Amino acid sequence: MSRKPIVGVLALQGCVDRHAPHIEAAGGVFRAVKTAEQINAVDAYILPGGESTTMLKLIDTFGLWDVLAGNFSAKPVWGICAGSILMAENVWVDENKTKTQKSFGLMPVEIVRNGYGRQLDSHVGVIDGYNVSFIRAPVVTGVADTVQVLAEEGGIPVWLKFGKHRLSTFHAELTMDHPSPMHREFISGI
Amino acid sequence: MPQAVTICAAAENVKFYDPDIQETLIFSPVGAIDSPEKSLKRLLLTMTTSNVINLKTGLAEMLKGGVIMDVVTADQAKVAEDAGAVAVMALERVPSDIRAAGGVARMSPPELVQKIMETVSIPVMAKCRIGHFAEAQILEAIGVDYIDESEVLTPADDEYHINKHDFKVPFVCGAKNLGEALRRIGEGAALMRTKGEPGTGNIVEAVRHLRAMNTAMRRVQLMDDSELMTEAKNLGAPYELVKMIKRDGKLPVPNFAAGGIATPADAALCMQLGAETVFVGSGIFKSEDPKTFAKAIVKATAHFNDPKMVLEASKGLGIAMTGIEISKIDAPMLMANRGW
Numbered sequence: 210m211s212r213k214p215i216v217g218v219l220a221l222q223g224c225v226d227r228h229a230p231h232i233e234a235a236g237g238v239f240r241a242v243k244t245a246e247q248i249n250a251v252d253a254y255i256l257p258g259g260e261s262t263t264m265l266k267l268i269d270t271f272g273l274w275d276v277l278a279g280n281f282s283a284k285p286v287w288g289i290c291a292g293s294i295l296m297a298e299n300v301w302v303d304e305n306k307t308k309t310q311k312s313f314g315l316m317p318v319e320i321v322r323n324g325y326g327r328q329l330d331s332h333v334g335v336i337d338g339y340n341v342s343f344i345r346a347p348v349v350t351g352v353a354d355t356v357q358v359l360a361e362e363g364g365i366p367v368w369l370k371f372g373k374h375r376l377s378t379f380h381a382e383l384t385m386d387h388p389s390p391m392h393r394e395f396i397s398g399i
Numbered sequence: 400m401p402q403a404v405t406i407c408a409a410a411e412n413v414k415f416y417d418p419d420i421q422e423t424l425i426f427s428p429v430g431a432i433d434s435p436e437k438s439l440k441r442l443l444l445t446m447t448t449s450n451v452i453n454l455k456t457g458l459a460e461m462l463k464g465g466v467i468m469d470v471v472t473a474d475q476a477k478v479a480e481d482a483g484a485v486a487v488m489a490l491e492r493v494p495s496d497i498r499a500a501g502g503v504a505r506m507s508p509p510e511l512v513q514k515i516m517e518t519v520s521i522p523v524m525a526k527c528r529i530g531h532f533a534e535a536q537i538l539e540a541i542g543v544d545y546i547d548e549s550e551v552l553t554p555a556d557d558e559y560h561i562n563k564h565d566f567k568v569p570f571v572c573g574a575k576n577l578g579e580a581l582r583r584i585g586e587g588a589a590l591m592r593t594k595g596e597p598g599t600g601n602i603v604e605a606v607r608h609l610r611a612m613n614t615a616m617r618r619v620q621l622m623d624d625s626e627l628m629t630e631a632k633n634l635g636a637p638y639e640l641v642k643m644i645k646r647d648g649k650l651p652v653p654n655f656a657a658g659g660i661a662t663p664a665d666a667a668l669c670m671q672l673g674a675e676t677v678f679v680g681s682g683i684f685k686s687e688d689p690k691t692f693a694k695a696i697v698k699a700t701a702h703f704n705d706p707k708m709v710l711e712a713s714k715g716l717g718i719a720m721t722g723i724e725i726s727k728i729d730a731p732m733l734m735a736n737r738g739w
Contacts (some may be wrong), residue, residue, distance in 0.1 A: 323520060382449055
């Protein structure tokens with residue numbers, strides 16, 4: 210890309226602004242997006258951490274599903290924690306896999322919400338030599354052969370690549386060394 | 400060149416250089432007892448890792464731009480989740496009922512909190528009394544996601560708050576001004592909220608507290624470094640945190656609004672005054688149509704700075720909760736005055 214890529218962080222709810230210094234340091238332009246107009250005007254997307262149920266409700270309430278789905282089929286998307294739940298093809302709300310949740314199905318993986326447990330099970334990990342946070346994080350329980358596992362933690366895939374899309378169950382944006390290797394990797398591929 | 404030591408942080412780019420560390424050692428009362436490293440870590444919100452926002456504040460970061468709703472039953476929790484709440488606060492009674500009932504208000508029964516935790520997949524918070532660390536220990540044992548050391552309940556200690564650094568579960572605390580907020584953060588609160596005046600449906604106190612905080616932070620930012628220690632003394636706030644306010648112009652942890660939010664417009668007002676999420680207590684389940692109200696407040700909060708969207712959210716709601724004039728409340732029931 211001849212100009213700086215514009216990265217839109219979906220800003221309906223969640224951890225949005227923390228991405229700005231990472232995106233800028235990795236050579237991108239940060240944009241918080243929440244209307245159809247704003248969504249159409251960027252080159253790539255970060256679906257941020259937050260509450261996936263809240264984001265789904267708001268996407269429905271504001272009629273943004275088709276706009277997002279259309280853009281996601283053409284542009285790179287990186288889903289983080291709650292955002293990774295919106296991306297995964299199969300989403301289970303509970304460990305016993307009794308209840309599913311709607312998603313954009315951008316990556317053929319199976320994911321279980323809050324798979325590590327509650328806040329008391331939140332933890333810091335090290336991926337590619339960089340500190341990252343798992344906060345009430347989901348667990349990836351199944352990965353198609355076509356998906357590239359970029360990193361695992363304790364035998365669980367946590368950083369994944371599928372075509373132009375990325376998925377992480379951890380947060381790199383809460384670490385204050387800018388940019389994170391993940392932001393660098395994502396933005397260099399736009 | 401002084402060597403940069405990256406400490407944490409709840410604040411962005413918190414880098415302390417050697418001179419600052421020296422100052423910390425000299426002035427911090429914590430530094431007198433602990434090792435320098437431990438002293439800094441404690442002061443900066445029980446950091447676990449050098450350059451990562453600690454996990455307690457990390458969860459608060461995820462709750463930004465949302466609505467946290469008070470619920471008293473599992474059914475209400477489900478309504479809140481379905482409406483798009485980012486979290487629920489599990490309570491035995493909403494603040495307006497606590498106000499009406501009088502007497503001593505305590506932590507909710509564990510079964511109630513557990514039932515709500517089983518019902519919804521979003522984070523569940525619960526309240527303990529100010530200073531009641533045993534109630535907090537019970538809530539931590541239950542495994543709640545956040546504890547609110549709250550003035551809505553009757554204080555258990557009229558002098559001291561809980562040492563929140565002792566807990567693995569994060570705490571949110573209320574404050575009506577900057578000094579109070581920084582004292583709570585110094586004690587380990589990972590998230591702040593205004594106190595407002597809970598259970599009144601009257602937004603005036605929350606607005607007062609948001610404005611007081613903003614004014615005080617702007618004042619600190621304009622100060623000369625040599626004035627900061629006296630300002631810390633006057634605020635009754637930790638000096639290191641006052642220095643962070645001067646540098647960042649904002650609290651080192653997220654600041655949410657609470658206490659008296661009853662309509663979508665109230666939520667938009669608080670968000671525009673700088674709150675990063677809103678707590679709605681009695682406002683939803685004391686309204687005529689809780690489901691509609693809950694959805695409307697979520698909608699207005701997501702687009703708080705777009706009057707057209709807030710207008711849309713404000714239509715067809717039915718009757719909001721009945722409000723109370725603050726001057727009509729007896730002094731002992733002014734909850735904002737609880738906390739030290």
